[in-house]
Each structure stands twice: as structure tokens, then as C-alpha cells.
Amino acid sequence: MRIIKQLFDFYLNSSIHVALAVCALSWISLIEFNIIYDETILHFNFFATITGYNFVKYFGVAKFHHRSLTKALKKIQIFSFLSFVMLCFFAVKLPLKTLVYILIFGVITFLYAIPFIPKNLYLDSQQNLRDISGVKVYIIAMVWVGVTVFIPFLNNEVNLTTDVYIGAVQRFLFVVVLMLPFEIRDLKFDSLRLATIPQKIGVKYTKILGLFLLLLFFILNYFKDFIDVKSLFIYGVVSILTLFFLIASNKKRSYYFSSFWVESIPIIWLLIILFS
Numbered sequence: 001m002r003i004i005k006q007l008f009d010f011y012l013n014s015s016i017h018v019a020l021a022v023c024a025l026s027w028i029s030l031i032e033f034n035i036i037y038d039e040t041i042l043h044f045n046f047f048a049t050i051t052g053y054n055f056v057k058y059f060g061v062a063k064f065h066h067r068s069l070t071k072a073l074k075k076i077q078i079f080s081f082l083s084f085v086m087l088c089f090f091a092v093k094l095p096l097k098t099l100v101y102i103l104i105f106g107v108i109t110f111l112y113a114i115p116f117i118p119k120n121l122y123l124d125s126q127q128n129l130r131d132i133s134g135v136k137v138y139i140i141a142m143v144w145v146g147v148t149v150f151i152p153f154l155n156n157e158v159n160l161t162t163d164v165y166i167g168a169v170q171r172f173l174f175v176v177v178l179m180l181p182f183e184i185r186d187l188k189f190d191s192l193r194l195a196t197i198p199q200k201i202g203v204k205y206t207k208i209l210g211l212f213l214l215l216l217f218f219i220l221n222y223f224k225d226f227i228d229v230k231s232l233f234i235y236g237v238v239s240i241l242t243l244f245f246l247i248a249s250n251k252k253r254s255y256y257f258s259s260f261w262v263e264s265i266p267i268i269w270l271l272i273i274l275f276s
Contacts, residue, residue, distance in 0.1 A: 012259050014076045019049035021263045024270035025148035031273055041155050044090040045147055050083040052109045098155040105146045141175040163224045173217040177210045177242055181249035181258045188251050210246045214239045238269045
């Protein structure tokens with residue numbers, strides 16, 4: 001059992017699970033707009049997510065404690081390096097135009113972790129985007145939209161129609177709500193100066209806000225030029241499932257509740273589409 005737990009913890013801590021979630025959302029975008037399965041972009045997104053997330057999560061630790069890193073963290077570093085190599089392998093298969101768009105989101109990810117901001121804007125001796133008051137969740141949602149919606153479409157030279165932009169707004173709303181259980185869980189750890197959504201309006205109103213955003217996420221389907229009953233049903237199921245986990249969120253929930261179960265929702269969404 002101990003070995004299984006160690007493997008499961010590595011699976012979560014090395015960002016494999018969140019990478020699968022990103023790939024799931026990317027694949028969903030391709031399916032919804034009848035775009036052929038794009039193996040290269042899905043593999044690229046998988047390894048880019050692992051590389052980017054681990055860079056953001058462990059940059060500070062590796063920078064200041066590189067000589068005393070735990071075995072687990074060293075393994076994650078090695079795994080992240082191998083993922084970066086695979087990222088480069090799939091990157092050379094992408095057209096230059098796609099790489100330019102990817103670079104934009106890569107820079108945002110880099111600035112999310114690297115100190116660069118003037119002292120009058122940063123918080124708690126940090127100087128990166130993550131620590132600017134009140135913007136963390138929106139930066140993450142914006143990057144996820146870019147990676148899982150616009151990059152797959154641009155790589156396949158799909159025209160950015162009204163439906164695509166509506167889908168992008170839906171994805172932004174979905175990711176924001178998906179982040180709320182994490183922000184609720186981290187209330188006891190986050191500095192008050194971060195001004196996260198639960199810090200500003202409380203847990204109760206955060207959940208009410210999440211409900212409103214999920215309603216908007218679902219209702220936006222009716223503004224698309226093309227809509228079918230099956231798609232509406234799936235969006236309804238995903239909305240209810242996401243709302244369930246949001247309502248069940250609290251400060252005492254375990255690490256696994258959000259890091260595994262909540263981040264499994266995009267994967268479940270994809271599975272519903274594939275098997276329905």
C-alpha cells in the first residue's frame with residue numbers, strides 16, 4: 001500500500017494528472033468543432049503542462065534548496081526535464097505560427113513564477129504574476145483557454161467563428177469555477193494580501209458565484225449557431241458535477257479532494273463524450 005501511495009502522490013505532484021486534464025479539454029475542443037484528432041498538439045500540451053506546472057510549483061524550492069532536495073522532489077525534477085525534452089520533440093513538429101502563439105502563453109507561465117514586478121505591486125517579498133492581488137485565478141484560466149481552445153484551432157487553421165469565441169468564454173468560466181475549490185482549500189495558507197475570491201467574499205458567496213458562473217457556462221450554449229440535445233445534456237452533466245464538488249469544498253478537505261477529484265472533471269467530461 002505504501003508503494004501505491006508513493007506512486008499516486010508522484011502522479012499528482014509531478015503534474016501528470018493536471019496534464020491529462022489539459023489534454024482532455026484540448027481533445028474536447030477538437031471533438032466539439034469536428035476537427036480531426038491532432039496527436040501532435042495533444043502530446044505537446046501534455047508535456048508542456050507538466051513542464052510549466054512543475055516549473056511554477058517547484059522553481060522557488062529548487063532555487064534555494066537544490067542541495068537538500070528530497071528524493072521525491074529530485075525525481076520530479078528529473079521527470080520534468082524528460083518532459084521538457086519530449087516537449088521540444090513535439091514542438092519541432094508544429095508550424096512556426098503555432099509556436100509563436102505558444103510562446104506567448106509560455107512567457108506568461110514564466111512570468112507567473114519568476115520575480116520581475118516592481119516592489120509597489122508585489123506581495124510577501126515575491127515579484128511574480130502569481131502574487132499580484134486578485135489575479136491568480138484569472139491568469140490560470142486565461143492560459144488554459146489559450147492552450148485548450150485557441151492553440152488547437154490555430155494549429156488546424158480553423159476559422160475563429162462566433163461559436164469558437166463563445167466556447168472560449170465557456171472554457172474560461174469553467175476553469176475559474178474549477179479553481180474555486182483550490183482557493184477555498186488554501187484559505188488557511190494563502191496570505192490575505194493575495195485577495196483570492198474566497199478571501200474577498202467568503203466561502204458561502206464564492207459557492208454562489210460559482211453557481212452563477214456555471215449557469216452562464218451552460219446558458220451560453222443557446223447563443224451558438226449550432227447546438228444539439230446531446231451536447232446540451234453533456235454540458236448539463238458537467239455543470240452539475242462541477243457544482244457538486246464546489247458545494248462539497250471547504251477548508252478542511254484533503255489535498256486529494258481538489259488535486260485528484262476536482263481535476264478529474266475534465267477527464268470525466270471527455271469520457272462522457274467518447275462513450276456517449
